[in-house]
Amino acid sequence: FSYKTNPAQFGRENFFFAEEMFFYPYSDCEDRSLLFSYLVLELLGFNVVGLEYPEHIATAVQFPGQDVQGDYVTYENSRYVVSDPTYIGASVGVTMPRYRGVSPSVIPTVKSQNITANRK
Numbered sequence: 653f654s655y656k657t658n659p660a661q662f663g664r665e666n667f668f669f670a671e672e673m674f675f676y677p678y679s680d681c682e683d684r685s686l687l688f689s690y691l692v693l694e695l696l697g698f699n700v701v702g703l704e705y706p707e708h709i710a711t712a713v714q715f716p717g718q719d720v721q722g723d724y725v726t727y728e729n730s731r732y733v734v735s736d737p738t739y740i741g742a743s744v745g746v747t748m749p750r751y752r753g754v755s756p757s758v759i760p761t762v763k764s765q766n767i768t769a770n771r772k
Contacts, residue, residue, distance in 0.1 A: 653684065681738040682709040688737040689761055701725070701732050702759030705751045709759075710736035713744070723747045727758045 667682060670690040682702075689700040689711055699714040703725065712725050712732035722745010723734040735744045742748075 684737040685709045685711045688735070692735075693761070699730070699732075700735075700761050701727050702761060703734065703736075703756035704759055705754055705756045708738070708748070708751060710734060710738065710748075710751075710756070712758075721745055723752075725756065725758060727760070732758075 667686075670687045672683075685702055689702065692698050692700050692711075692713055698716065701712050701714075703710040703712055711734075712727075713735045714730050714732050720733045722743070724731050724745070725734070726732070733745050734747050736742060736746070736748060739746065739748050
């Protein structure tokens with residue numbers, strides 16, 4: 653996916669649903685984070701939270717029963733490892749250099765057990 657901010661692409665902020673990324677030529681950090689969160693939750697069943705930094709959105713994943721090393725946040729007494737889909741080439745657990753040392757706000761997402769419990 654080619655990167656371009658929403659203001660540059662649309663002249664304003666525009667939040668995509670996960671599926672909408674496939675219909676536009678560009679996406680930005682929150683669009684990529686949303687699609688990534690959706691895929692991790694649906695395909696792996698792992699819980700994901702959003703991370704809000706100044707002018708940037710990333711994600712962090714809870715890896716149940718695994719000791720994944722790297723940068724992380726604690727949310728609801730669980731460890732979520734930074735997994736930034738916009739930081740191209742970075743490994744899981746690596747925060748973009750300009751946000752190292754910045755405490756992000758956590759954006760809660762739907763947890764996998766809440767979704768699977770309601771499936772038929």
